[in-house]
Amino acid sequence: MKLAYWMYAGPAHIGTLRVASSFKNVHAIMHAPLGDDYFNVMRSMLERERDFTPVTASIVDRHILSRGSQEKVIKNILRKNKEEKPDLIVLTPTCTSSILQEDLQTFVDRAKIESTSDVLFADVNHYRINEFQAADRTLEQITRFYLEKSKKQKVLDLKKTEKPSANILGIFTLGFHNQHDCRELKRLLNDLGIQINEIIPEGCSVNNLQNLPKAWFNIVPYREIGLMTAQYLKQEFDIPYLSNTPMGILGTSAFIKEIAEIVKKKDPTNSFNFEDYIEKQTQYVSQAAWFSKSIDCQNLTGKKVVVFGDATHAASITKILAREMGIHVSCSGTYCKNDADWFREQVEGFCDEVLITENHTEVGNMIARIEPVAIFGTQMERHIGKRLDIPCGVISAPVHIQNFPLGYRPFLGYEGTNQIADLIYNSFSLGMEDHLLEFFGGHDTKKGSVKKLSNEDGISWSIDGLKELDKIPSFVRGKVQKNTEKFALEKGIQTITCEVMYAAKESVGA
């Protein structure tokens, strides 16, 4: 048992449902107690979905505890088959139903006989894998199922497209800025003269899955979800895949260079000049390269920040901050424990320390200890930041509704670099404000300082001290007060006078 207040990744069935409901005309049936269909609320609220979420529950109640599901699950599958005529019905277990140890596979097999829809059982262990791992698995399971089906029916056409083409694997409902990223990726590939073969699962029909092998290569923009499918397609059909994320200027150009290699290998006659394209985009389309040279960004040099999120976003943002903006990343971390090795390798050399944890209090403690100037993290880090009075830019799921913006906000590609530059710059205090902070000695340079010193250590302020404190602009007053008290505490001073304040300012400046 674990005392938990908050979690970064959801339970396994959420992952399965995200895959199923991203496909067109696929229905998921959860074997779950009343109230477990909260996924529908999230999709309807966060994504502001106009259509009914194609997820229903086959309710597990008291009767099922005593006599088992018997015909109920099968009936529900057949009913959905009749009502909605989906191409595929995915039966999804939940943590509750999985301990009932009912043979759901048998229900699926029996329902298949009568159903005109295909029926699959999402085989995920709720106590071992999380939302992302389950989504990754389910996507692979569905892809494999349809490719094998086409193979059996001998309709699988393995001929490659004439022009270079790619599949994008892993665009999902409820994914962090997924829709915008997808649009940006399409634009990028279009610029490179590469056709989009299929995008899965978002908006894709399962009947199109048999087209997957026609692509020259696969793109997995986020390594949490889609990698298993890419590996399967590589193994089975020898389709190469890219799992590097085109985030940031350097990340995007590396991504394009990799595509160039794949394309040129297959078609040496391809005349597109990728280098020129990268150069032009970097110079003129993306403002991020210019931004990092501008004096605005100069002010950010060496500032201490902390990064935390899923493996893809945390690693990419860490690299952008360190390589492209000269910002000092004190700690970079991820909650994707299963991908810890990859993550460590990616951020090595770009940060002082690496934190791999699913426990948000550990992250909070790390932030309190480091006292960064800004945080780049999930919604949880944003709230930690609020409590500690440190600004935070949200760069990764888990997210709130404000992270589903209506405007165009990709994180990937060249437009993504602009968005990220804005996000990073806006998260820091602005330049002039910053000078004022310096001027009044508002920076914490001491290690291991204690939060909230005021009125706890018997330190009092004299009247003239307070008067002097009042002269300081309000937005830095708290910090100056804190630093002065810290100084007084170290020196063993009981009452803070004007002189003590000046001395404190000097000592911080030194």
Next chain:
Amino acid sequence: MASISSESLTFECETGNYHTFCPISCVAWLYQKIEDSFFLVIGTKTCGYFLQNALGVMIFAEPRYAMAELEESDISAKLNDYKELKRLCLQIQQDRNPSVIVWIGTCTTEIIKMDLEGMAPKIETELKIPIVVARANGLDYAFTQGEDTVLAALAHRCPEVSLVKNKNLSLEKTKVNEIFDNIFNFSKKSKEEEKQISLKKTEKTNNHPPLVLFGSLPSLVTKQLTLELEKQGITVSGWLPSERYTDLPCLNQEVFVCGVNPFLSRTATTLMRRKKCKLISAPFPIGPDGTRVWIEKICNVFQIKPQGLEERESTIWKSFENYLNLVKGKSVFFMGDNLLELSLARFLIRSGMIVYEIGIPYMDKRFQSAELALLEKTCSMMNVPLPRIVEKPDNYNQIQRIKELQPDLAITGMAHANPLEARGISTKWSVEFTFAQIHGFTNSKDILELVTRPFRKNQIEDETGWVKLVK
């Protein structure tokens, strides 16, 4: 379709395939209500994920609730539940020092048959902290019924010594409370004053047996309802739940109890059977009509002639005029998810609306008998057909019926609200009725405020022509 019988209420029961919140959500409002409590939800990641997402921002405010997240080793009984729970409760005790820890049993603890009721007393003795067990799981209950299970469990912890009758003993109890207060750093003076004032009041008012109200309401609303009864010379000797666990009301065979919410049937049963209290069956104080009859029924039991209630009700109705013009003649469809549906429907019919269907998770005809009678009376008074009441509704079928009936308003959960709006059906999110202050004369306005919001917004949509936004 919709051949509604107008002679007597019809009850139907569908498949139970409907969307509602999991009953563990009750911790959200109960931990705020009972200030010295800590709620420990013993369940899986699924439960945690639900709480985290459903309660949104609250989760970041160091709430006094947490998950005891079961892991594989707990499920396969490799770990000892007793030791694990004791370890977590000890940690909670050290970090937060609550006066009570409430264990919320979930579906998983039911299925693996974790003996929470058996373990609680042992850990309670060892850690010297009360542990209350409530099985608020999705196998048996829906949404607000979670509160019902917690209050039923709390009822067992209410002292039996009467405060009014046996003053010596009750004073002794006050002393015990004082000691408690000292421990928890609460001002004992104000406590003492409060007690004295309440004792004085008891002497002043009409001589009637003690009355305890049950149902968790924001303290402002409990105060309003208490005052409303005081005007009739009725003293409320206590509320279940009280604001602090250490102040639970006394319950015994002399105490009359009355519910303020329609989903509290288990609590009512427990109070009657275990605590031998006498239940006053009344409609619920939702809407001025409901509030008036609620007060009248209580007065009636105590043989008090209600004073000035008629005028009070009619003044409230008059102040609603603007809202009533908006809702008059409009139709409503309740999909059903929080058990407030019957009372709300009754109030809306009285406000001039037509109700097509009242979906409701669970219908306790005995506990809701007075409310049902008032609904029938209201329908005949307003000369509208009786709505159909659908227990354990089937959301899919309901959507088909909504498509056919095209109601002016569907009161529904968030899962269906946006898709219905996109199809030109105005909706109101049902959960808001659970969290808004809707009880008593004063707050009835809030119900209409909620109900009319889509209508007021529609006035904008009429001008733009953006009604249906799906293909």
